[in-house]
Amino acid sequence: xxxxxxxxxxxxxxxxxxxxxxxxxxxxxxxxxxxxxxxxxxxxxxxxxxxxxxxxxxxxxxxxxxxxxxxxxxxxxxxxxxxxxxxxxxxxxxxxxxxxxxxxxxxxxxxxxxxxxxxxxxxxxxxxxxxxxxxxxxxxxxxxxxxxxxxxxxxxxxxxxxxxxxxxxxxxxxxxxxxxxxxxxxxxxxxxxxxxxxxxxxxxxxxxxxxxxxxxxxxxxxxxxxxxxxxxxxxxxxxxxxxxxxxxxxxxxxxxxxxxxxxxxxxxxxxxxxxxxxxxxxxxxxxxxxxxxxxxxxxxxxxxxxxxxxxxxxxxxxxxxxxxxxxxxxxxxxxxxxxxxxxxxxxxxxxxxxxxxxxxxxxxxxxxxxxxxxxxxxxxxxxxxxxxxxxxxxxxxxxxxxxxxxxxxxxxxxxxxxxxxxxxxxxxxxxxxxxxxxxxxxxxxxxxxxxxxxxxxxxxxxxx
Numbered sequence: 001x002x003x004x005x006x007x008x009x010x011x012x013x014x015x016x017x018x019x020x021x022x023x024x025x026x027x028x029x030x031x032x033x034x035x036x037x038x039x040x041x042x043x044x045x046x047x048x049x050x051x052x053x054x055x056x057x058x059x060x061x062x063x064x065x066x067x068x069x070x071x072x073x074x075x076x077x078x079x080x081x082x083x084x085x086x087x088x089x090x091x092x093x094x095x096x097x098x099x100x101x102x103x104x105x106x107x108x109x110x111x112x113x114x115x116x117x118x119x120x121x122x123x124x125x126x127x128x129x130x131x132x133x134x135x136x137x138x139x140x141x142x143x144x145x146x147x148x149x150x151x152x153x154x155x156x157x158x159x160x161x162x163x164x165x166x167x168x169x170x171x172x173x174x175x176x177x178x179x180x181x182x183x184x185x186x187x188x189x190x191x192x193x194x195x196x197x198x199x200x201x202x203x204x205x206x207x208x209x210x211x212x213x214x215x216x217x218x219x220x221x222x223x224x225x226x227x228x229x230x231x232x233x234x235x236x237x238x239x240x241x242x243x244x245x246x247x248x249x250x251x252x253x254x255x256x257x258x259x260x261x262x263x264x265x266x267x268x269x270x271x272x273x274x275x276x277x278x279x280x281x282x283x284x285x286x287x288x289x290x291x292x293x294x295x296x297x298x299x300x301x302x303x304x305x306x307x308x309x310x311x312x313x314x315x316x317x318x319x320x321x322x323x324x325x326x327x328x329x330x331x332x333x334x335x336x337x338x339x340x341x342x343x344x345x346x347x348x349x350x351x352x353x354x355x356x357x358x359x360x361x362x363x364x365x366x367x368x369x370x371x372x373x374x375x376x377x378x379x380x381x382x383x384x385x386x387x388x389x390x391x392x393x394x395x396x397x398x399x400x401x402x403x404x405x406x407x408x409x410x411x412x413x414x415x416x417x418x419x420x421x422x423x424x425x426x427x428x429x430x431x432x433x434x435x436x437x438x439x440x441x442x443x444x445x446x447x448x449x450x451x452x453x454x455x456x457x458x459x460x461x462x463x464x
């Protein structure tokens with residue numbers, strides 16, 4: 001979601017390229033462009049004014065490093081100020097001295113609290129915790145059932161509780177507090193060290209919602225009060241965060257729908273307006289599309305330098321190292337890899353998320369610039385079609401693609417719901433990849449890698 005802001009900042013830096021020295025005049029031009037880039041990306045006006053002023057003071061008062069050009073110097077200053085704005089350290093969880101530690105989820109209706117509660121529980125499970133979920137939203141009939149479905153999908157503990165006839169007929173804060181109290185007791189009895197409380201939301205902030213949240217805070221004494229914000233709502237999310245913080249003093253924020261096309265301003269504004277750190281990002285619909293917020297990595301994305309660290313962490317947690325090493329060894333050998341091996345590697349890559357999300361973590365400058373420009377043209381469905389084509393082959397054909405004749409190509413295309421041209425393209429590109437890997441294994445590594453990068457930039461999907 002930071003691509004728009006990144007593009008605008010890159011354009012603003014061009015103002016200084018080719019300048020031999022930093023002067024008041026060219027700094028003013030660059031600052032004007034940076035300010036416009038931030039405003040167009042929906043960053044809060046107060047935040048923009050303070051950030052730009054800090055950049056101006058540093059740019060004019062700081063001695064220019066001899067090793068840096070004026071544009072590089074400004075890039076460094078903007079990078080440092082954005083890191084200061086978002087916080088230099090990754091936020092950590094606060095825990096209660098006596099388990100369970102209570103995490104109170106706050107936010108407006110539609111912000112994604114229920115889905116995020118499940119994602120957080122999944123993340124805590126992977127970190128070795130035993131979380132329990134409870135919904136205290138007694139106002140929406142489907143709310144508690146929705147959390148039950150989420151809990152089952154990730155095999156997490158859930159306190160369902162029971163509502164009386166009067167609770168159902170006239171839902172109110174009394175039932176909310178009772179469910180919360182029972183859930184905390186149940187979490188302790190079952191040995192759960194974390195209790196995630198999914199609260200009710202409203203379409204807008206009102207007195208009854210805030211009063212109920214205040215009573216929940218007093219009853220549960222939560223270790224964390226996390227405000228869940230839909231990043232797509234921009235400044236509305238910032239205003240809501242401020243209102244919740246004024247009443248509850250939130251300990252952190254979670255931004256959802258970060259895989260969307262929002263302009264990115266909310267992420268830069270919430271920390272400054274509330275003083276509370278952003279702790280997590282929701283990056284998709286799946287339970288594992290959830291990651292800790294690392295300020296330095298986010299700034300790296302904004303500055304167009306990518307986020308290789310997060311990409312490597314995602315690969316480490318999802319890819320099978322043994323299979324990857326086996327594939328590499330086989331691919332670089334004289335025999336090469338089969339279509340079976342190729343299909344297995346596609347499946348491994350799909351576990352890391354969409355190809356768009358992977359490419360967006362690569363730098364948008366230097367040799368990767370062409371890859372970034374092609375992100376929007378990536379056809380995610382092509383992976384499914386490639387796998388269908390390979391699945392429609394016989395085992396013998398997957399082991400030796402050269403035996404596939406014209407008639408078999410027609411049958412494979414029909415069986416996979418594709419065209420003969422798709423089958424031909426796959427086989428041709430598979431043969432090219434196999435040849436390049438062999439060349440790398442036999443000593444032609446550098447040239448083979450250059451050819452591979454050239455082909456990747458020229459063909460963003462099979463069939464092009």
